[in-house]
Structure formats: C-alpha cells, structure tokens
Amino acid sequence: MCFRVQQNITVSEAQSIVDEFISNTGGYWPPFEMLAAIFEEAGELSKMLQLIEGSRAQKERPNFEKLEEEVGDVFFALICLANAYKISLAEALIKTVEKYKKRDFEKYEKYPSKSSP
C-alpha cells in the first residue's frame, strides 16, 4: 500500500505535535472527558460514513475530504488519551498486531484445513 504523504512523521512525532498543542491550550482534560471526545468525534465519523455509504446516501458525490477530516479528529482525540497516560501508540499498535497474528495462527493450528490453499 502506498500513501502519497507529504507529512512523513513518526507516530511518536504525531503524539508530540498533539502534546505541544494541548500544552499551549490548557492541558489535557480529565480521563472521562477525553473518552467523551473520542466518542463525539467517532460519532461524527459515523455520520459522515452514512452520508457516503448509507442506503440513502447520495453516492454520486461522496465527500471523501470530509471523511478524512473526521478520521483526523478521531485520531487526535485518541492521541490525547494515549498521551495523558504516556502510552506509545506505535508500541500499542505493534502489540495489537502481534496479538491478532497469534490469534489467527492458533486458529489455523486448530483447524489446519482452513489455512491450506
């Protein structure tokens, strides 16, 4: 997969960018408000996806730019929570992928016929 990225930042730098912004605007909110922000933004992402993909969507002119915006807002809100708990998103992601790989591997081991071509 190839992304045309102008912004070739590391995940850690992404977290620092958010941290710097938050530091300049009063600091992180309390935990449950950061969570509420994640759900607010994810709700807007949901609304946008319905406009693009939903049964009654006007599919001739999907607004992908607005979808990108909502994805960015959710990412920002998630980084806030991660930053407040000093969680490295890069490490968290790697661990999640490892977990999923292990889960799949065990599934294949158990039902080997499914993994064969």
Add this chain to the structure above:
Amino acid sequence: MCFRVQQNITVSEAQSIVDEFISNTGGYWPPFEMLAAIFEEAGELSKMLQLIEGSRAQKERPNFEKLEEEVGDVFFALICLANAYKISLAEALIKTVEKYKKRDFEKYEKYPSKSSP
C-alpha cells in the same frame, strides 16, 4: 513529551503494517463493519477506563497495560478504516491540528482579553 519508544515507525509505516496484516487475512471489511469494529474497541477502552478511573474502581492497582492494549486495538481499527479509503492519518492529523489552532486563534482575536496574560 518523551516516549520511550522501541518502535520508531512512521505513521505511514503503521498504516502499511496494518495493510499487510489485513491483506493476509482476507481483506478489509465493508465500511459499516469497520466502523462497528471501531466502536466495539472504543467500548472496551471505555470499560477499561472505568475500571481504572471510575467511582468504584479499585484504584490501588490500575491496569495500565490493559489500557495500552485497548488503545492499541482502537488505533488498529481506526487505521483499517483509513487504509480502506486511502486516507493518510499523518496528513489528516496535521489538518486537524491546523483546524484547531485556527479555531483557537479566531477565538483569541474575537476576545483578545482572554488571551492576554
């Protein structure tokens, strides 16, 4: 802010890691199922945060490792949706931060007394 990262990957690489995993396991789900996955994982993050920070939480032994895991799972689910729409999370984030900075700037311009020390 300083993260002790062993995994110094770019945001773009993070998206590629997920893309490779998904490619090997049958491809991306339909849009609303990817969205449902985000909410499922965010719901588990919510549960974990309640166990750590909630009124009835056993705060003496907060499980930060499990919180990291849930954050990683949400990040993974968000990357899936972004990947499926070829959205660069790095660019999306930068735009979100720019938007918030602009919003704050306009607020300060409008009510300058608030921004002065």
Add this chain to the structure above:
Amino acid sequence: MCFRVQQNITVSEAQSIVDEFISNTGGYWPPFEMLAAIFEEAGELSKMLQLIEGSRAQKERPNFEKLEEEVGDVFFALICLANAYKISLAEALIKTVEKYKKRDFEKYEKYPSKSSP
C-alpha cells in the same frame, strides 16, 4: 407491529424500576461515567451484531437472545443518564418523532415530486 410482551410497563415505570435499583446500589455515577457506560454497552451491542450480521459471522446460528441482552444493557445505561437529569424518555421520544416528521414534511414540500407515487 406486535410484540409478545409479558412486561407491559410504561416508559415511566421502566425509568422507576431502574431508579429503584440504582438507589439500592449507591446512587447514580457522575455524568461522564454514565456516558462511558452507555458507550461500553453500545460497544458490546456492536460486537454482538458483528457476530450475527458481519461478513465472517456464523450466520447459521445467530444468537438473538444475546442481542436482546445487549439491547437491554444499552437501554438500562441510557435510562440511568435520563433519570439522573430527570428526563422523561417518553416525552423525549415523542419530541424526536415530531422533529423527524417535521423534517420529512419539509423535505416533501420542497421536493414534492419525490413524495408523490
């Protein structure tokens, strides 16, 4: 639509049942924790719906009983928040339906060709 209901309670009685239970177990949580509970339960509903309707669901044996359970849990969590703010869910619902009817009516007025057979 016909529901085989053994429990023919009013919406107001449903709210009272939850209120009585909460009163006996320490009272309502702070606002953002009640919200977090709604999202936790809605996340479990999302997980269950994926198991029933998702691309990789084992559709031969959908567990509708578990879906009912998750719907009940979300309803409970929503009632908690409504109760804490003395919101009548019956009145709130009627207002929502009125709002949607008005919205649809205006849409039809604007584009009358769409509403005609």
Add this chain to the structure above:
Amino acid sequence: MCFRVQQNITVSEAQSIVDEFISNTGGYWPPFEMLAAIFEEAGELSKMLQLIEGSRAQKERPNFEKLEEEVGDVFFALICLANAYKISLAEALIKTVEKYKKRDFEKYEKYPSKSSP
C-alpha cells in the same frame, strides 16, 4: 422518582410509534446502519454532555432541553434496532435488571462483610 409525564405510554407503544413512523418513511435500514445511527446520536449526546458538564463548559447556562433532545434521538435509534429484531425493550430491560440484581447478590454472598452495615 416522579416524572412529570404528559406522555404516559408503554414501552411497547413507544416501539409501535417508531415502527409506524419508519414504515411510512421507507422501512428499517440495514443492521450496521442502524448501529451507526445509534453511535452518531450517542456521539451528539456526548458533545452535549461536554457542553453542560465538561471542564470548559459554560455551566451558568446548561442547556438541559438540548440534552433531552439528544437522549430522545438515542432512544429513537435504539428502538429502531430493537424493532428490526422484534426485541421487546421492556422484556430486555427487565432481564438486564434481574441480571444486575443477581450479580450484586452473588457479590454480597461471596463477601458478606461488605453488605453488612
């Protein structure tokens, strides 16, 4: 708890009101879109709660009417999903309350000292 209700409808009637409205407007959406609607509305509820209770909320003039509206919208979206699966919300709620009572009872049985005064 006493609600000043003008609308003394049963939970079953509430479901029928929504069913009638949906029948007149094209029928229920596919499952994952109904779920997406729940999360969209719950996201708006989250936004409203932040405006009322959040750290930076203008608490002098909380907009409880708008909160009622958002609660009504979530209730509507939840009823849609319940209706589409012929789930009785009244029965689902009673089962949830029974489950929670049983859970609490077992907790008390296990740690009797906690339940005594």
